[in-house]
Amino acid sequence: MATRRVSEPSHGALTGQAEDYLKVIYEKAQGGEPAATTAIATALGVAPASVSGMLQRLARLGLVRVERYRGARLAPAGRTVALQLIRRHRIIESYLVTRLGFAWDDVHAEAERLEHAASAELVERMAAALGHPTEDPHGAPIPTAEGKVDERRLQSIADLPVGATARVVRMSDRDSEFLRYLATLGVRPGATVKVAARAPFDGPITLTVRAKRHQVGVAAAARVFVEAKTR
Amino acid sequence: MATRRVSEPSHGALTGQAEDYLKVIYEKAQGGEPAATTAIATALGVAPASVSGMLQRLARLGLVRVERYRGARLAPAGRTVALQLIRRHRIIESYLVTRLGFAWDDVHAEAERLEHAASAELVERMAAALGHPTEDPHGAPIPTAEGKVDERRLQSIADLPVGATARVVRMSDRDSEFLRYLATLGVRPGATVKVAARAPFDGPITLTVRAKRHQVGVAAAARVFVEAKTR
DNA sequence: CATATATTTTAGTACGTCCTAACTTTTATG
């Protein structure tokens, strides 16, 4: 008989930790390649050996498929769990920003904890209170309750050629310092940016945002996703 | 080095389980007597042996004082944790009812999970959004952030003599079926009840609520707390 | 292509939490 943890979330028998692994695997395994052990370990702040162990457990539960020495992919059941978790996360972030006055660069950690504790009912009530938003405050699409989500792969600013103009769609929400930096540049979802210049050898990129020029590193540029403006 | 659980709450190094034990001990040890092992076990739905083990751990952490074969009391540090948890719980319940349309008889379980995941900041933002309420939807007083709370012991309806009139102050929030039953009788915080009759040998109590008479069992009456009306 | 480096897995251990079974202590009662 599976151990029942008294204060575990209401949705499903999975522990919060297992849910986190699934979410990371979802994110890391987006492009054909399975999610690498070390990548998962880094994302979760655990040792690679811990990942190997958990992957076996998740595989036993039918949530992931593991290729030894190669990495893990989500099985359909695991994908469902991951998308539900992402839905929770993004709705909670939206609610905290819109209704409780949290700063958009400061909600990630809070949502990261609440997503494991919130019932489906709570999340749906939050979504309803916000008018069923389709994107979170960082521009990331919110999966539907049925698990559909826009998975189209966007270009990052680092992919743009010199002279290109693009609309900012979204950015990674992980690092609040990074988000605060972007805010000082005026880079937020919906903003228009233009690549004015690129230094050679992956040197800094000069961006024009709201008529101001800024130099940003490639690493930062690669974490801001855009849609090219056709015109 | 103490193990750090990745998805543990932001407030303190305690696990959610340990927090729950402290809360139960707080509740059970209100009147002079220490909280009995079995009482704690029943409240948490675990075996008495598990309680013995956890009490040793909590005592090692300086959170409770245990008298062997007798029970446990909170140490000052444990009391602080318990009161913060109760504050979280009651503010969350209030928020869910007032801002997200939860039924008052249905919020307990949700709050029970969220109280371990919510940061102090979130809880204080909720409290501020509600205008810093002093009671939760079931009439229970909300401890202050500094850990002060009204601990005066109230009479229950079962304590009232025939003919007494009283104002309902609060009731146990544990059991939503019980709360729905009370609602059908019109028994809510603030309501006025009169003990019209009492059958002998702990028989049913006849109450008058909003001009209607109801028979309730002693067990139910003992879970509704009142203030005698002096007049 | 052989070997060095990086990645991944296994083995062994720890800790928090839970359980059941057996033992001990307290309490209640004839």
Add this chain to the structure above:
DNA sequence: CATAAAAGTTAGGACGTACTAAAATATATG
């Protein structure tokens, strides 16, 4: 007050999750 019943503790084990160290495999490079 002796003994039975109730309450509590200890012993031993399981599971989820983590760690380190050592072994195995994959990749990269001279």
